[in-house]
Amino acid sequence: MQKNKIKKGVKYCPQCGAELKAEDKFCLKCGYSFEKRKKKVNIKRLIIAIIIIIIAWAALRVITGNTIIPQPILNLITNKTAG
Ligand SMILES: [Zn+2]
Structure with a gap:
């Protein structure tokens, strides 16, 4: 487990800015895929x-x-x- 300065286990969608879990492979709001x-x-x-x-x-x-x-x-x- 890595310690994050902002929030633990959280990342933000580069497309819509939605708060997502670090393990999420795509945005739940807009469907942006991190796999790309x-x-x-x-x-x-x-x-x-x-x-x-x-x-x-x-x-x-x-x-x-x-x-x-x-x-x-x-x-x-x-x-x-x-x-
Ligand atoms: Zn999004």
Whole structure:
């Protein structure tokens, strides 16, 4: 728990100024979403998700024997994730 100078566990809506709980993800008055502010994090997550999907897809190709990616490249990808 962090001590706040203004009020404990309280934040204010940047759009309408309504007093909200610190854990609120959107404004109860105007519906402003605080999630939008975390765009940078979302992009990182998206990149990680895409990498995971590519690896999973590549692994599936190997398992099914329909590999498009050359084996040495596949080994590099799998080695990176294993370590
Ligand atoms: Zn608001």
